[in-house]
Amino acid sequence: MGGVGEPGGGPGPREGPARLGAPLPTFHWEQIRPHNLPGDMWLVIERRVYDISRWAQRHPGGSRLIGHHGAEDATDAFHAFHQDLNFVRKFLQPLLIGELAPEEPSQDGPRNAQLAEDFRALRQAAKDMKLFEAKPTFFALLLGHILAMEAQSWYLQHDLGHTSVFRKSRWNHLAQQFVMGQLKGFSAHWWNFRHFQHHAKPNIFYKDPDVTLAPVFLLGESSVEYGRKKRRYLPYNHQHLYFFLIGPPLLTLVNFEVENLAYMLVCMQWRDFLWAASFYSRFFLSYLPFYSVSGALLLFVAVRVLESHWFVWITQMNHIPKEIGHEKHRDWASSQLAATCNVESSLFIDWLSGHLNFQIEHHLFPTMPRHNYHRVAPLVKALCAKHGLIYEVKPFLTALVDIVGSLKKSGNVWLEAYLQQ
Template identity: 50%
Template sequence: MALQPEHEVKEAKKNPESGAGSSPRRFTWEEIGLRTGRGHPQQERWLVIDRKVYDISQFYRRHPGGAQVISHFAGQDATEAFVAFHVNHALVRKYMSSLLIGELAPDEISMKPSKNILLVEDFRDLRATVERMGLLNPNGLFFFLNFLQILLLEAASWITLWYFGTSLVPFLISAVLLTTSLSQAGYLQHDLGHFSVFSKPKWNHVVQKFVIGQLLGLPASWWNLRHAQHHAKTNCFLKDPDLNMHPWFTLGKVLSVELGMKKKFMPYNHQHKYYFVTLPPFLFPVYFQYFPLHKTIQRRDWADLAWMLSFYIRFFLTYEPLLGVKSLLGFYLLIRVLESIWLVWVTQMNHIPMNIDYDKNLDWFSTQLQATCNVDQSLFNDWFTGHLNFHIEHHLFPTMPRHNYWKVAPLVKSLCAKHSIEYHCKPLLTGFADIVHSLKDSGELWLDAYLHK
């Protein structure tokens, strides 16, 4: 089908219901695929939700979830992502009406040819089943006990120093207790950021600012904007910010070969060795100390900045009388290093060993299954990883409360079996080891391309 003339497209944007018989304007995938914000003369951005075509060219900068995450779907079908991310679909659609410019032409399939339509339909049926089973409804008692655990661990950390003194053994025990509290608080703020603790998004927003700001010293807005992109385009270069490890690391087959062919030099063939003494111990005490603060000030997000400062003020007032300034600085550095080691290993085991590539515009189910893996269930694994051992289920249903992952997992496995898709699940230590193996493989691919191509 030929492209519509430019003047007809502009008219469609002004009046999506215009045309013969007041029928909506019709667009082809070819036309929509050109509106990605890159290369088109007007730098337009269009996307499709349930066969409706929306022009987000002016709106994307005001998108509450961030400009990048919605822009990542420009020129594509965003239906599955829209359903996955938004809690109140009817309310959001109401505000989207002003962006509507038409719909797909009748002879256009609902999704691009690269997508498995039968799989998409089956996943939508699974989503409907999940909603009927009430698996998107949070259990208040579960999250209350989780929050209580965090407070008790921090209290135990302070009491240990107060009662037993600040010699080496109580100092280390107190650091481990506080690190555990911080790590569990990290998991809880993650739940809140996904709207999975309270049924109303507003309460998730409010409590998340307290948990991540007061208990962790990080800004909620920065984390939400970054994490939403990770979920939207998991393991996609240029779209998933969690892959921004260049130039220190090269990830996956594609980028490793590209860097080698371009003669980009770093000792990547040794990255599986220097990983141990770089990313895990230093991500939180170095990168997370500077970059979130810089971004918060840059955006002039004074509310988040106030919450961050409240953490440091409370930490100083609580522990300085017991430790003194010099020991307090050492104590703070130790807990941040331990927290970083804990959370980096847990969060990277689910993605680094999996497929990493540029955005291929696959369906939601295929995208997440290729880029995500699970770790075996156990009481310890559930607690230690904040239920991120069920990472496949978490990525398929990001607003689902984590206490329900185990219930939907058998349904996801069945859908994988039906469509011959591998469901990756492994022991915890194997998950950690696969990070190192993956880095080693990527480094060898880089070296081979660097030397021979």
């Protein structure tokens, strides 16, 4: 087997793209694995090898998002996040440096090749059923609902970040900036930056910001690590109790506010800054005449605390009780199913959660409009049954209680490891 730069081994990472019309050099996985560094990164998509080392900084989703798939087969993630594949392939073509050797499997490591093949067939079946096509009427009615009841605007900004409601992505992005900035006071770019990482690598430490919560909360594998290293910044065996004091009440009021402002200033997202400023101007100009400065501030805090409770409980009931740990390089379907579960559907729960009770479908198909989750769910169940995968569905109250239970379990694991000699 030729090494990188050797006969039969393909060009080195700096030798430029493959020449048009020339036979593509072939690579083996052992040659690809080392190229997983910020300045030296390769991707495999549809068995073709791309050197994204210099281009990653220009990736519209951010270098961190695409970097989470470095030296991996990113085919399913590529299909999951991009709707116009032909358009995106134009950007990939200059980065092409070779392809996998014929004898190499499409995925590296212990992955279920048949599951990956069946999942891609399922995705194609969903496309044939037109389940990735959004209904503008659905979202227009939703926007009217939101304008009448702003507390639910998290739904629409979340949807616009995932789904092309409008035919032109530029209009879709403007709509997201309006909803995220004018209705919520946050940056659309900041939200996409953190939320796309969550979808790319759910429940993976240092890749999913939603579960990288140490040293405040210990989840999954971090409990053992902190215990063995004798780290005790907080009484983690009581984290299921102080969760009620600093988790649901303060996420959007403190953490999101600070993180959002820092992101806009550091990344110089001035347009998002103006959108956010328009929210605060509208809010305080509307309420200062009635409630004075102290009353308006109290109202703002109350609104943020209430929406923070909704956000934490609704979004984390599907993830915190699931497997949380370090990168295991699973195939797309397995990694999403290991990190998510569903909550039993009803008209009320669908409305209350914004269809995030269909978290499995939401993660497997992040660009699918949520009004189609119930249609693709039977296909996903059949796929899981065929491959012996768990398709977990919980009652709503059970899912909420499991958040606290999982925090208590992780805290007890930390204490046990901490006390060991």
